[in-house]
Amino acid sequence: MAGESGGNAMKSLKYVVPLAIFGILCVFLAIGLTKDPRKVPSPFIDKPAPLFTLAKLHEPEATFSPGQMLGKVWMLNVWASWCVSCRVEHPVLNDMSRKGIVAIVGLNYKDQRADATKWLQQHGNPYLLSAWDIDGKVGIDYGVYGAPETFVIDKQGVIRYKHIGPISPQDVEKILLPLFAKLNA
Amino acid sequence: MKKLLAPLLLAFCAGAWGQSTEIANPDPKVEARLKSIAHELRCLVCQNQTIADSDAPLAVDLRRQTRVMIAAGKSDDEIRSYMVERYGDFVLYKPPFNAATAFLWVAPGLLIVGGLAGLALMIRRRRDAMAAAAPAPAPDPARRKEIEALLAADEDVKRK
Numbered sequence A: 001m002a003g004e005s006g007g008n009a010m011k012s013l014k015y016v017v018p019l020a021i022f023g024i025l026c027v028f029l030a031i032g033l034t035k036d037p038r039k040v041p042s043p044f045i046d047k048p049a050p051l052f053t054l055a056k057l058h059e060p061e062a063t064f065s066p067g068q069m070l071g072k073v074w075m076l077n078v079w080a081s082w083c084v085s086c087r088v089e090h091p092v093l094n095d096m097s098r099k100g101i102v103a104i105v106g107l108n109y110k111d112q113r114a115d116a117t118k119w120l121q122q123h124g125n126p127y128l129l130s131a132w133d134i135d136g137k138v139g140i141d142y143g144v145y146g147a148p149e150t151f152v153i154d155k156q157g158v159i160r161y162k163h164i165g166p167i168s169p170q171d172v173e174k175i176l177l178p179l180f181a182k183l184n185a
Numbered sequence B: 001m002k003k004l005l006a007p008l009l010l011a012f013c014a015g016a017w018g019q020s021t022e023i024a025n026p027d028p029k030v031e032a033r034l035k036s037i038a039h040e041l042r043c044l045v046c047q048n049q050t051i052a053d054s055d056a057p058l059a060v061d062l063r064r065q066t067r068v069m070i071a072a073g074k075s076d077d078e079i080r081s082y083m084v085e086r087y088g089d090f091v092l093y094k095p096p097f098n099a100a101t102a103f104l105w106v107a108p109g110l111l112i113v114g115g116l117a118g119l120a121l122m123i124r125r126r127r128d129a130m131a132a133a134a135p136a137p138a139p140d141p142a143r144r145k146e147i148e149a150l151l152a153a154d155e156d157v158k159r160k
Helices: A004-034 A084-098 A113-123 A137-141 A169-184 B002-020 B028-038 B057-071 B076-087 B102-133 B141-159
Strands: A074-079 A103-109 A129-133 A149-153 A159-164
Touching: A074 A084, A084 A103, A084 A113, A084 A169, A103 A137, A113 A129, A129 A137, A137 B057, A149 A169, A159 A169, B028 B057, B028 B076, B057 B076
Parallel strands: A074 A103, A103 A129
Antiparallel strands: A074 A149, A149 A159
């Protein structure tokens, strides 16, 4: 025999290895549980914001294009009057706008003009302006799959952050304010 | 069985009906290609459905966009990369091989090779252990002759 100790080590390895594999698997699965499958990483981070030209919501004859915001840090917020979560987020946007934290441009997504303007009258208008994306074409170009979604765009017109779902006051404190400070530096 | 089948058939009808009313004059060629592409693309609103199966507004929009691109003569690859540029690799049901997905693609092969190697090792070790425990009788020509003689004698006895 190669020696008792060698045999014992072999035998305990037989139990330790499957246990270790099981443990690693558990860690992976546990990490998986903490992730929200709805939050798909955006391929647009650190890429130039896709160009578009859309009619403004309140001035149908005027147009908006992201190029008009060059030199400013700004937020493009996708919203709609039919979007329930947008109502949750809206007071936060109103607050940010009131404090003058950042310029917010709305992308009114697949909405009727009358519904959208009425909704803003009811809930307040935090937007510098809203671009009117009736058929959702610009939404597709920005990879939008569920309003509200928010893009933070830097002075060079590059997308630096995408927020999926309603922005909470905590998100403003922990994510957005530090990001704006960094981008404005 | 019939009770089960009826709602299933109905569900299929509903799906077919939903798609055929989507546009006024569907071109069968375009629709066939749309179907083959749309079955590979994930609807990000209802994540476990393809954009071919889903009736979510986003899926309808993406089907419309795909039709436009097919009509404009775009290849399947061009349409797929259009979707990936906007929605990321997650939109593909068949994830591409890259740094982030390498482990996903390689792991099954590694597991099989590892498992087979482990199995081979175990079989060899067991065979060695058995060989060590019960050594084969040493070939001893003298002893063999003796046995053969005894057997022959036994045969003789039986014959008498």
